[in-house]
Amino acid sequence: MAAKYVYINDTFIATDKASVLITDLAIQRGYGIFDFFKTIGGKPIFLDDHLDRFYNSARKMHLHITYTPAQLKAIIAELMEKNDLPDSGIRLTLTGGYSPDGFQLPEAHNLIITQQPFLMNLSFNNTGIKVILYDYQRQLSGMKTIDYSMAIWLQPFIRENGADDVLYHHNGQVKEVPRANFFMVNEQQEIITAKSDVLPGVIRKNLLTLENHNYKIIELDFNLQDLDHATEAFITSTTKHIMPVIQIDGRPVGDGKPGKISEALLNLLLEKVKQH
Ligand SMILES: Cc1ncc(COP(=O)(O)O)c(C=O)c1O
Structure with a gap:
Protein backbone atom coordinates (compact mmCIF):
# COMPACT_ATOMS: atom_id res chain seq x y z
CA MET A 1 0.00 0.00 0.00
CA ALA A 2 1.64 3.23 -1.16
CA ALA A 3 0.87 6.48 0.62
CA LYS A 4 -1.82 8.62 -1.01
CA TYR A 5 0.27 11.76 -1.35
CA VAL A 6 3.83 12.81 -2.10
CA TYR A 7 5.32 16.28 -2.06
CA ILE A 8 7.21 17.55 -5.11
CA ASN A 9 8.71 21.03 -5.00
CA ASP A 10 5.81 23.20 -3.86
CA THR A 11 2.91 20.80 -4.22
CA PHE A 12 1.24 17.86 -2.50
CA ILE A 13 0.16 15.53 -5.28
CA ALA A 14 -1.43 12.06 -5.58
CA THR A 15 1.35 9.45 -5.63
CA ASP A 16 0.25 7.97 -8.97
CA LYS A 17 0.35 11.43 -10.61
CA ALA A 18 3.83 12.38 -9.33
CA SER A 19 6.66 12.65 -11.85
CA VAL A 20 9.93 14.37 -12.75
CA LEU A 21 11.25 14.95 -16.25
CA ILE A 22 13.86 12.70 -17.80
CA THR A 23 16.35 15.58 -18.12
CA ASP A 24 16.88 15.45 -14.35
CA LEU A 25 20.55 14.92 -13.42
CA ALA A 26 19.43 12.07 -11.15
CA ILE A 27 18.37 10.17 -14.26
CA GLN A 28 21.10 11.43 -16.56
CA ARG A 29 24.08 11.07 -14.17
CA GLY A 30 22.84 9.67 -10.87
CA TYR A 31 23.35 13.06 -9.13
CA GLY A 32 21.33 13.77 -6.02
CA ILE A 33 21.03 13.21 -2.29
CA PHE A 34 18.44 11.80 0.06
CA ASP A 35 17.69 11.04 3.66
CA PHE A 36 15.35 8.54 5.22
CA PHE A 37 13.76 8.50 8.65
CA LYS A 38 11.05 6.43 10.25
CA THR A 39 7.92 7.37 12.13
CA ILE A 40 6.69 5.19 14.98
CA GLY A 41 3.13 5.71 16.22
CA GLY A 42 2.97 8.97 14.24
CA LYS A 43 6.23 10.36 15.70
CA PRO A 44 9.29 11.03 13.53
CA ILE A 45 12.39 9.46 15.11
CA PHE A 46 15.64 11.49 15.33
CA LEU A 47 14.19 13.98 12.82
CA ASP A 48 16.61 16.79 13.72
CA ASP A 49 19.59 14.49 13.11
CA HIS A 50 18.20 13.47 9.72
CA LEU A 51 17.51 17.07 8.71
CA ASP A 52 21.02 18.13 9.83
CA ARG A 53 22.51 15.43 7.64
CA PHE A 54 20.19 16.28 4.72
CA TYR A 55 21.26 19.95 4.78
CA ASN A 56 24.94 18.93 5.16
CA SER A 57 24.75 16.48 2.25
CA ALA A 58 23.09 19.20 0.13
CA ARG A 59 25.72 21.83 0.99
CA LYS A 60 28.63 19.48 0.30
CA MET A 61 27.06 18.44 -3.04
CA HIS A 62 26.55 22.11 -4.12
CA LEU A 63 22.77 21.72 -3.93
CA HIS A 64 20.46 24.34 -2.37
CA ILE A 65 17.41 23.62 -0.27
CA THR A 66 15.05 26.55 -0.65
CA TYR A 67 13.24 25.83 2.66
CA THR A 68 14.42 26.41 6.20
CA PRO A 69 14.44 23.32 8.45
CA ALA A 70 11.31 24.68 10.20
CA GLN A 71 9.49 24.98 6.86
CA LEU A 72 10.58 21.49 5.89
CA LYS A 73 9.30 20.14 9.21
CA ALA A 74 5.93 21.80 8.59
CA ILE A 75 5.72 20.21 5.12
CA ILE A 76 6.59 16.79 6.58
CA ALA A 77 3.94 17.22 9.28
CA GLU A 78 1.32 18.11 6.65
CA LEU A 79 2.29 15.10 4.52
CA MET A 80 1.97 12.83 7.55
CA GLU A 81 -1.44 14.24 8.32
CA LYS A 82 -2.64 13.77 4.74
CA ASN A 83 -1.34 10.19 4.49
CA ASP A 84 -2.30 9.07 7.99
CA LEU A 85 0.37 6.33 8.18
CA PRO A 86 1.58 6.25 11.80
CA ASP A 87 4.30 3.63 11.19
CA SER A 88 6.20 4.66 8.13
CA GLY A 89 9.43 5.57 6.40
CA ILE A 90 9.76 9.08 4.98
CA ARG A 91 12.29 9.79 2.28
CA LEU A 92 13.53 13.27 1.38
CA THR A 93 15.19 13.30 -2.04
CA LEU A 94 16.88 16.27 -3.66
CA THR A 95 17.81 15.58 -7.27
CA GLY A 96 20.31 17.57 -9.33
CA GLY A 97 17.45 19.07 -11.35
CA TYR A 98 16.85 19.74 -15.03
CA SER A 99 20.19 20.13 -16.77
CA PRO A 100 20.36 21.94 -20.12
CA ASP A 101 22.93 19.47 -21.50
CA GLY A 102 22.58 16.49 -19.18
CA PHE A 103 25.76 17.41 -17.29
CA GLN A 104 25.81 21.01 -16.01
CA LEU A 105 24.39 21.44 -12.51
CA PRO A 106 21.35 23.75 -12.73
CA GLU A 107 20.39 26.36 -10.11
CA ALA A 108 17.05 24.73 -9.31
CA HIS A 109 16.72 21.20 -8.00
CA ASN A 110 13.79 18.87 -7.40
CA LEU A 111 12.72 18.19 -3.82
CA ILE A 112 10.63 15.05 -3.50
CA ILE A 113 9.17 13.80 -0.20
CA THR A 114 7.61 10.34 -0.18
CA GLN A 115 6.13 8.20 2.57
CA GLN A 116 5.67 4.45 2.69
CA PRO A 117 4.26 2.09 5.32
CA PHE A 118 7.05 0.66 7.46
CA LEU A 119 6.64 -1.22 10.71
CA MET A 120 9.86 -1.18 12.73
CA ASN A 121 10.81 -4.41 14.48
CA LEU A 122 11.98 -3.30 17.92
CA SER A 123 13.13 -6.67 19.26
CA PHE A 124 16.70 -7.94 19.25
CA ASN A 125 17.49 -10.10 16.23
CA ASN A 126 18.63 -13.45 17.62
CA THR A 127 19.73 -14.80 14.25
CA GLY A 128 22.12 -12.12 13.05
C1 LIG B 1 26.39 3.97 3.31
C2 LIG B 1 25.56 4.02 4.54
N1 LIG B 1 26.17 3.94 5.74
C3 LIG B 1 25.45 3.96 6.88
C4 LIG B 1 24.06 4.08 6.87
C5 LIG B 1 23.30 4.12 8.17
O1 LIG B 1 22.81 5.41 8.42
P1 LIG B 1 21.55 5.68 9.35
O2 LIG B 1 21.90 5.18 10.73
O3 LIG B 1 21.40 7.16 9.33
O4 LIG B 1 20.39 4.97 8.76
C6 LIG B 1 23.39 4.18 5.65
C7 LIG B 1 21.94 4.31 5.61
O5 LIG B 1 21.31 4.14 4.58
C8 LIG B 1 24.16 4.15 4.45
O6 LIG B 1 23.58 4.25 3.25
Missing part, protein backbone atom coordinates in the same frame (compact mmCIF):
# COMPACT_ATOMS: atom_id res chain seq x y z
CA ILE A 129 23.58 -11.78 9.58
CA LYS A 130 26.59 -13.06 7.66
CA VAL A 131 28.75 -10.63 5.71
CA ILE A 132 31.40 -11.09 3.08
CA LEU A 133 34.37 -8.73 2.73
CA TYR A 134 34.76 -6.57 -0.37
CA ASP A 135 37.49 -4.05 -1.16
CA TYR A 136 35.74 -0.76 -1.94
CA GLN A 137 35.64 2.85 -0.78
CA ARG A 138 32.34 4.69 -1.30
CA GLN A 139 32.78 7.89 -3.31
CA LEU A 140 31.78 11.11 -1.51
CA SER A 141 31.44 8.97 1.59
CA GLY A 142 30.36 11.72 4.02
CA MET A 143 27.25 12.53 1.99
CA LYS A 144 24.11 10.50 1.58
CA THR A 145 24.04 10.44 -2.21
CA ILE A 146 21.57 8.44 -4.28
CA ASP A 147 24.42 6.41 -5.81
CA TYR A 148 24.24 2.81 -4.58
CA SER A 149 25.48 1.31 -7.87
CA MET A 150 28.20 -0.82 -6.27
CA ALA A 151 25.82 -2.17 -3.64
CA ILE A 152 23.25 -3.19 -6.24
CA TRP A 153 25.93 -4.56 -8.60
CA LEU A 154 27.23 -6.75 -5.74
CA GLN A 155 23.90 -8.49 -5.10
CA PRO A 156 24.78 -11.65 -7.14
CA PHE A 157 28.22 -11.79 -5.41
CA ILE A 158 26.52 -11.73 -2.01
CA ARG A 159 24.07 -14.47 -3.02
CA GLU A 160 26.81 -16.66 -4.54
CA ASN A 161 28.76 -16.46 -1.27
CA GLY A 162 25.75 -17.37 0.87
CA ALA A 163 26.01 -14.04 2.70
CA ASP A 164 23.43 -11.41 3.64
CA ASP A 165 25.54 -8.34 2.88
CA VAL A 166 29.04 -7.08 2.09
CA LEU A 167 31.42 -5.33 4.45
CA TYR A 168 33.50 -2.73 2.63
CA HIS A 169 37.20 -2.34 3.49
CA HIS A 170 39.87 -0.31 1.74
CA ASN A 171 43.68 -0.13 2.13
CA GLY A 172 43.25 -2.69 4.90
CA GLN A 173 40.85 -0.44 6.85
CA VAL A 174 37.34 -1.63 7.71
CA LYS A 175 34.60 0.82 6.64
CA GLU A 176 30.86 0.09 6.53
CA VAL A 177 28.25 -2.03 4.81
CA PRO A 178 26.40 -0.51 1.83
CA ARG A 179 23.41 0.72 3.86
CA ALA A 180 24.61 0.62 7.45
CA ASN A 181 27.55 1.47 9.70
CA PHE A 182 29.66 -1.29 11.19
CA PHE A 183 30.79 -1.71 14.81
CA MET A 184 33.04 -4.33 16.42
CA VAL A 185 33.78 -5.11 20.06
CA ASN A 186 37.49 -5.66 20.65
CA GLU A 187 39.25 -7.79 23.29
CA GLN A 188 39.41 -4.76 25.61
CA GLN A 189 35.58 -4.63 25.38
CA GLU A 190 35.77 -1.32 23.52
CA ILE A 191 33.00 -0.81 20.99
CA ILE A 192 34.57 0.77 17.92
CA THR A 193 33.31 2.09 14.58
CA ALA A 194 35.39 3.47 11.69
CA LYS A 195 36.14 7.17 12.04
CA SER A 196 37.12 8.06 8.45
CA ASP A 197 35.39 7.93 5.08
CA VAL A 198 32.06 6.51 6.19
CA LEU A 199 28.55 7.94 6.20
CA PRO A 200 27.77 9.73 9.47
CA GLY A 201 24.84 7.45 10.28
CA VAL A 202 22.12 8.74 12.57
CA ILE A 203 21.99 5.54 14.63
CA ARG A 204 25.82 5.52 14.75
CA LYS A 205 25.72 9.08 16.13
CA ASN A 206 23.06 8.21 18.69
CA LEU A 207 25.10 5.22 19.89
CA LEU A 208 28.28 7.30 20.17
CA THR A 209 26.40 9.86 22.29
CA LEU A 210 24.50 7.41 24.51
CA GLU A 211 24.49 8.39 28.18
CA ASN A 212 24.18 6.56 31.49
CA HIS A 213 26.21 3.44 30.75
CA ASN A 214 29.70 2.10 31.38
CA TYR A 215 30.58 1.02 27.86
CA LYS A 216 33.35 2.67 25.89
CA ILE A 217 31.84 3.46 22.48
CA ILE A 218 34.27 5.28 20.21
CA GLU A 219 35.11 6.27 16.63
CA LEU A 220 38.44 4.67 15.78
CA ASP A 221 39.84 3.50 12.48
CA PHE A 222 40.63 -0.22 12.60
CA ASN A 223 41.93 -2.80 10.16
CA LEU A 224 41.26 -6.32 9.00
CA GLN A 225 43.65 -7.82 11.58
CA ASP A 226 41.71 -6.07 14.36
CA LEU A 227 38.54 -7.50 12.87
CA ASP A 228 39.95 -11.04 13.28
CA HIS A 229 39.96 -10.44 17.05
CA ALA A 230 36.39 -9.10 17.30
CA THR A 231 34.40 -10.68 20.11
CA GLU A 232 31.13 -9.25 18.73
CA ALA A 233 30.09 -7.22 15.71
CA PHE A 234 26.93 -5.47 14.57
CA ILE A 235 25.64 -3.02 12.01
CA THR A 236 23.49 0.05 12.65
CA SER A 237 20.92 1.84 10.53
CA THR A 238 17.60 3.62 10.73
CA THR A 239 15.68 0.56 9.57
CA LYS A 240 17.67 -2.05 11.53
CA HIS A 241 18.73 -0.20 14.68
CA ILE A 242 21.32 -2.80 15.82
CA MET A 243 21.69 -5.99 13.83
CA PRO A 244 24.25 -8.56 15.06
CA VAL A 245 26.87 -9.84 12.60
CA ILE A 246 27.67 -13.48 13.40
CA GLN A 247 29.96 -14.38 10.52
CA ILE A 248 32.53 -12.50 8.41
CA ASP A 249 33.96 -14.13 5.28
CA GLY A 250 32.81 -17.57 6.47
CA ARG A 251 34.46 -17.23 9.92
CA PRO A 252 32.37 -16.89 13.10
CA VAL A 253 32.59 -13.64 15.05
CA GLY A 254 33.31 -14.54 18.70
CA ASP A 255 31.23 -17.61 19.51
CA GLY A 256 29.24 -17.17 16.29
CA LYS A 257 26.09 -16.00 18.10
CA PRO A 258 24.52 -12.53 18.52
CA GLY A 259 26.38 -10.87 21.40
CA LYS A 260 25.30 -9.72 24.85
CA ILE A 261 26.82 -6.24 24.42
CA SER A 262 24.96 -5.76 21.12
CA GLU A 263 21.71 -6.63 22.90
CA ALA A 264 22.44 -4.33 25.84
CA LEU A 265 23.21 -1.46 23.44
CA LEU A 266 19.94 -2.02 21.58
CA ASN A 267 18.05 -1.69 24.86
CA LEU A 268 19.85 1.57 25.64
CA LEU A 269 19.16 2.85 22.12
CA LEU A 270 15.47 1.94 22.39
CA GLU A 271 15.23 4.03 25.57
CA LYS A 272 16.47 6.97 23.51
CA VAL A 273 14.02 6.19 20.69
CA LYS A 274 11.18 6.12 23.21
CA GLN A 275 12.12 9.62 24.38
CA HIS A 276 11.17 10.75 20.86
Whole structure:
Protein backbone atom coordinates (compact mmCIF):
# COMPACT_ATOMS: atom_id res chain seq x y z
CA MET A 1 0.00 0.00 0.00
CA ALA A 2 1.64 3.23 -1.16
CA ALA A 3 0.87 6.48 0.62
CA LYS A 4 -1.82 8.62 -1.01
CA TYR A 5 0.27 11.76 -1.35
CA VAL A 6 3.83 12.81 -2.10
CA TYR A 7 5.32 16.28 -2.06
CA ILE A 8 7.21 17.55 -5.11
CA ASN A 9 8.71 21.03 -5.00
CA ASP A 10 5.81 23.20 -3.86
CA THR A 11 2.91 20.80 -4.22
CA PHE A 12 1.24 17.86 -2.50
CA ILE A 13 0.16 15.53 -5.28
CA ALA A 14 -1.43 12.06 -5.58
CA THR A 15 1.35 9.45 -5.63
CA ASP A 16 0.25 7.97 -8.97
CA LYS A 17 0.35 11.43 -10.61
CA ALA A 18 3.83 12.38 -9.33
CA SER A 19 6.66 12.65 -11.85
CA VAL A 20 9.93 14.37 -12.75
CA LEU A 21 11.25 14.95 -16.25
CA ILE A 22 13.86 12.70 -17.80
CA THR A 23 16.35 15.58 -18.12
CA ASP A 24 16.88 15.45 -14.35
CA LEU A 25 20.55 14.92 -13.42
CA ALA A 26 19.43 12.07 -11.15
CA ILE A 27 18.37 10.17 -14.26
CA GLN A 28 21.10 11.43 -16.56
CA ARG A 29 24.08 11.07 -14.17
CA GLY A 30 22.84 9.67 -10.87
CA TYR A 31 23.35 13.06 -9.13
CA GLY A 32 21.33 13.77 -6.02
CA ILE A 33 21.03 13.21 -2.29
CA PHE A 34 18.44 11.80 0.06
CA ASP A 35 17.69 11.04 3.66
CA PHE A 36 15.35 8.54 5.22
CA PHE A 37 13.76 8.50 8.65
CA LYS A 38 11.05 6.43 10.25
CA THR A 39 7.92 7.37 12.13
CA ILE A 40 6.69 5.19 14.98
CA GLY A 41 3.13 5.71 16.22
CA GLY A 42 2.97 8.97 14.24
CA LYS A 43 6.23 10.36 15.70
CA PRO A 44 9.29 11.03 13.53
CA ILE A 45 12.39 9.46 15.11
CA PHE A 46 15.64 11.49 15.33
CA LEU A 47 14.19 13.98 12.82
CA ASP A 48 16.61 16.79 13.72
CA ASP A 49 19.59 14.49 13.11
CA HIS A 50 18.20 13.47 9.72
CA LEU A 51 17.51 17.07 8.71
CA ASP A 52 21.02 18.13 9.83
CA ARG A 53 22.51 15.43 7.64
CA PHE A 54 20.19 16.28 4.72
CA TYR A 55 21.26 19.95 4.78
CA ASN A 56 24.94 18.93 5.16
CA SER A 57 24.75 16.48 2.25
CA ALA A 58 23.09 19.20 0.13
CA ARG A 59 25.72 21.83 0.99
CA LYS A 60 28.63 19.48 0.30
CA MET A 61 27.06 18.44 -3.04
CA HIS A 62 26.55 22.11 -4.12
CA LEU A 63 22.77 21.72 -3.93
CA HIS A 64 20.46 24.34 -2.37
CA ILE A 65 17.41 23.62 -0.27
CA THR A 66 15.05 26.55 -0.65
CA TYR A 67 13.24 25.83 2.66
CA THR A 68 14.42 26.41 6.20
CA PRO A 69 14.44 23.32 8.45
CA ALA A 70 11.31 24.68 10.20
CA GLN A 71 9.49 24.98 6.86
CA LEU A 72 10.58 21.49 5.89
CA LYS A 73 9.30 20.14 9.21
CA ALA A 74 5.93 21.80 8.59
CA ILE A 75 5.72 20.21 5.12
CA ILE A 76 6.59 16.79 6.58
CA ALA A 77 3.94 17.22 9.28
CA GLU A 78 1.32 18.11 6.65
CA LEU A 79 2.29 15.10 4.52
CA MET A 80 1.97 12.83 7.55
CA GLU A 81 -1.44 14.24 8.32
CA LYS A 82 -2.64 13.77 4.74
CA ASN A 83 -1.34 10.19 4.49
CA ASP A 84 -2.30 9.07 7.99
CA LEU A 85 0.37 6.33 8.18
CA PRO A 86 1.58 6.25 11.80
CA ASP A 87 4.30 3.63 11.19
CA SER A 88 6.20 4.66 8.13
CA GLY A 89 9.43 5.57 6.40
CA ILE A 90 9.76 9.08 4.98
CA ARG A 91 12.29 9.79 2.28
CA LEU A 92 13.53 13.27 1.38
CA THR A 93 15.19 13.30 -2.04
CA LEU A 94 16.88 16.27 -3.66
CA THR A 95 17.81 15.58 -7.27
CA GLY A 96 20.31 17.57 -9.33
CA GLY A 97 17.45 19.07 -11.35
CA TYR A 98 16.85 19.74 -15.03
CA SER A 99 20.19 20.13 -16.77
CA PRO A 100 20.36 21.94 -20.12
CA ASP A 101 22.93 19.47 -21.50
CA GLY A 102 22.58 16.49 -19.18
CA PHE A 103 25.76 17.41 -17.29
CA GLN A 104 25.81 21.01 -16.01
CA LEU A 105 24.39 21.44 -12.51
CA PRO A 106 21.35 23.75 -12.73
CA GLU A 107 20.39 26.36 -10.11
CA ALA A 108 17.05 24.73 -9.31
CA HIS A 109 16.72 21.20 -8.00
CA ASN A 110 13.79 18.87 -7.40
CA LEU A 111 12.72 18.19 -3.82
CA ILE A 112 10.63 15.05 -3.50
CA ILE A 113 9.17 13.80 -0.20
CA THR A 114 7.61 10.34 -0.18
CA GLN A 115 6.13 8.20 2.57
CA GLN A 116 5.67 4.45 2.69
CA PRO A 117 4.26 2.09 5.32
CA PHE A 118 7.05 0.66 7.46
CA LEU A 119 6.64 -1.22 10.71
CA MET A 120 9.86 -1.18 12.73
CA ASN A 121 10.81 -4.41 14.48
CA LEU A 122 11.98 -3.30 17.92
CA SER A 123 13.13 -6.67 19.26
CA PHE A 124 16.70 -7.94 19.25
CA ASN A 125 17.49 -10.10 16.23
CA ASN A 126 18.63 -13.45 17.62
CA THR A 127 19.73 -14.80 14.25
CA GLY A 128 22.12 -12.12 13.05
CA ILE A 129 23.58 -11.78 9.58
CA LYS A 130 26.59 -13.06 7.66
CA VAL A 131 28.75 -10.63 5.71
CA ILE A 132 31.40 -11.09 3.08
CA LEU A 133 34.37 -8.73 2.73
CA TYR A 134 34.76 -6.57 -0.37
CA ASP A 135 37.49 -4.05 -1.16
CA TYR A 136 35.74 -0.76 -1.94
CA GLN A 137 35.64 2.85 -0.78
CA ARG A 138 32.34 4.69 -1.30
CA GLN A 139 32.78 7.89 -3.31
CA LEU A 140 31.78 11.11 -1.51
CA SER A 141 31.44 8.97 1.59
CA GLY A 142 30.36 11.72 4.02
CA MET A 143 27.25 12.53 1.99
CA LYS A 144 24.11 10.50 1.58
CA THR A 145 24.04 10.44 -2.21
CA ILE A 146 21.57 8.44 -4.28
CA ASP A 147 24.42 6.41 -5.81
CA TYR A 148 24.24 2.81 -4.58
CA SER A 149 25.48 1.31 -7.87
CA MET A 150 28.20 -0.82 -6.27
CA ALA A 151 25.82 -2.17 -3.64
CA ILE A 152 23.25 -3.19 -6.24
CA TRP A 153 25.93 -4.56 -8.60
CA LEU A 154 27.23 -6.75 -5.74
CA GLN A 155 23.90 -8.49 -5.10
CA PRO A 156 24.78 -11.65 -7.14
CA PHE A 157 28.22 -11.79 -5.41
CA ILE A 158 26.52 -11.73 -2.01
CA ARG A 159 24.07 -14.47 -3.02
CA GLU A 160 26.81 -16.66 -4.54
CA ASN A 161 28.76 -16.46 -1.27
CA GLY A 162 25.75 -17.37 0.87
CA ALA A 163 26.01 -14.04 2.70
CA ASP A 164 23.43 -11.41 3.64
CA ASP A 165 25.54 -8.34 2.88
CA VAL A 166 29.04 -7.08 2.09
CA LEU A 167 31.42 -5.33 4.45
CA TYR A 168 33.50 -2.73 2.63
CA HIS A 169 37.20 -2.34 3.49
CA HIS A 170 39.87 -0.31 1.74
CA ASN A 171 43.68 -0.13 2.13
CA GLY A 172 43.25 -2.69 4.90
CA GLN A 173 40.85 -0.44 6.85
CA VAL A 174 37.34 -1.63 7.71
CA LYS A 175 34.60 0.82 6.64
CA GLU A 176 30.86 0.09 6.53
CA VAL A 177 28.25 -2.03 4.81
CA PRO A 178 26.40 -0.51 1.83
CA ARG A 179 23.41 0.72 3.86
CA ALA A 180 24.61 0.62 7.45
CA ASN A 181 27.55 1.47 9.70
CA PHE A 182 29.66 -1.29 11.19
CA PHE A 183 30.79 -1.71 14.81
CA MET A 184 33.04 -4.33 16.42
CA VAL A 185 33.78 -5.11 20.06
CA ASN A 186 37.49 -5.66 20.65
CA GLU A 187 39.25 -7.79 23.29
CA GLN A 188 39.41 -4.76 25.61
CA GLN A 189 35.58 -4.63 25.38
CA GLU A 190 35.77 -1.32 23.52
CA ILE A 191 33.00 -0.81 20.99
CA ILE A 192 34.57 0.77 17.92
CA THR A 193 33.31 2.09 14.58
CA ALA A 194 35.39 3.47 11.69
CA LYS A 195 36.14 7.17 12.04
CA SER A 196 37.12 8.06 8.45
CA ASP A 197 35.39 7.93 5.08
CA VAL A 198 32.06 6.51 6.19
CA LEU A 199 28.55 7.94 6.20
CA PRO A 200 27.77 9.73 9.47
CA GLY A 201 24.84 7.45 10.28
CA VAL A 202 22.12 8.74 12.57
CA ILE A 203 21.99 5.54 14.63
CA ARG A 204 25.82 5.52 14.75
CA LYS A 205 25.72 9.08 16.13
CA ASN A 206 23.06 8.21 18.69
CA LEU A 207 25.10 5.22 19.89
CA LEU A 208 28.28 7.30 20.17
CA THR A 209 26.40 9.86 22.29
CA LEU A 210 24.50 7.41 24.51
CA GLU A 211 24.49 8.39 28.18
CA ASN A 212 24.18 6.56 31.49
CA HIS A 213 26.21 3.44 30.75
CA ASN A 214 29.70 2.10 31.38
CA TYR A 215 30.58 1.02 27.86
CA LYS A 216 33.35 2.67 25.89
CA ILE A 217 31.84 3.46 22.48
CA ILE A 218 34.27 5.28 20.21
CA GLU A 219 35.11 6.27 16.63
CA LEU A 220 38.44 4.67 15.78
CA ASP A 221 39.84 3.50 12.48
CA PHE A 222 40.63 -0.22 12.60
CA ASN A 223 41.93 -2.80 10.16
CA LEU A 224 41.26 -6.32 9.00
CA GLN A 225 43.65 -7.82 11.58
CA ASP A 226 41.71 -6.07 14.36
CA LEU A 227 38.54 -7.50 12.87
CA ASP A 228 39.95 -11.04 13.28
CA HIS A 229 39.96 -10.44 17.05
CA ALA A 230 36.39 -9.10 17.30
CA THR A 231 34.40 -10.68 20.11
CA GLU A 232 31.13 -9.25 18.73
CA ALA A 233 30.09 -7.22 15.71
CA PHE A 234 26.93 -5.47 14.57
CA ILE A 235 25.64 -3.02 12.01
CA THR A 236 23.49 0.05 12.65
CA SER A 237 20.92 1.84 10.53
CA THR A 238 17.60 3.62 10.73
CA THR A 239 15.68 0.56 9.57
CA LYS A 240 17.67 -2.05 11.53
CA HIS A 241 18.73 -0.20 14.68
CA ILE A 242 21.32 -2.80 15.82
CA MET A 243 21.69 -5.99 13.83
CA PRO A 244 24.25 -8.56 15.06
CA VAL A 245 26.87 -9.84 12.60
CA ILE A 246 27.67 -13.48 13.40
CA GLN A 247 29.96 -14.38 10.52
CA ILE A 248 32.53 -12.50 8.41
CA ASP A 249 33.96 -14.13 5.28
CA GLY A 250 32.81 -17.57 6.47
CA ARG A 251 34.46 -17.23 9.92
CA PRO A 252 32.37 -16.89 13.10
CA VAL A 253 32.59 -13.64 15.05
CA GLY A 254 33.31 -14.54 18.70
CA ASP A 255 31.23 -17.61 19.51
CA GLY A 256 29.24 -17.17 16.29
CA LYS A 257 26.09 -16.00 18.10
CA PRO A 258 24.52 -12.53 18.52
CA GLY A 259 26.38 -10.87 21.40
CA LYS A 260 25.30 -9.72 24.85
CA ILE A 261 26.82 -6.24 24.42
CA SER A 262 24.96 -5.76 21.12
CA GLU A 263 21.71 -6.63 22.90
CA ALA A 264 22.44 -4.33 25.84
CA LEU A 265 23.21 -1.46 23.44
CA LEU A 266 19.94 -2.02 21.58
CA ASN A 267 18.05 -1.69 24.86
CA LEU A 268 19.85 1.57 25.64
CA LEU A 269 19.16 2.85 22.12
CA LEU A 270 15.47 1.94 22.39
CA GLU A 271 15.23 4.03 25.57
CA LYS A 272 16.47 6.97 23.51
CA VAL A 273 14.02 6.19 20.69
CA LYS A 274 11.18 6.12 23.21
CA GLN A 275 12.12 9.62 24.38
CA HIS A 276 11.17 10.75 20.86
C1 LIG B 1 26.39 3.97 3.31
C2 LIG B 1 25.56 4.02 4.54
N1 LIG B 1 26.17 3.94 5.74
C3 LIG B 1 25.45 3.96 6.88
C4 LIG B 1 24.06 4.08 6.87
C5 LIG B 1 23.30 4.12 8.17
O1 LIG B 1 22.81 5.41 8.42
P1 LIG B 1 21.55 5.68 9.35
O2 LIG B 1 21.90 5.18 10.73
O3 LIG B 1 21.40 7.16 9.33
O4 LIG B 1 20.39 4.97 8.76
C6 LIG B 1 23.39 4.18 5.65
C7 LIG B 1 21.94 4.31 5.61
O5 LIG B 1 21.31 4.14 4.58
C8 LIG B 1 24.16 4.15 4.45
O6 LIG B 1 23.58 4.25 3.25
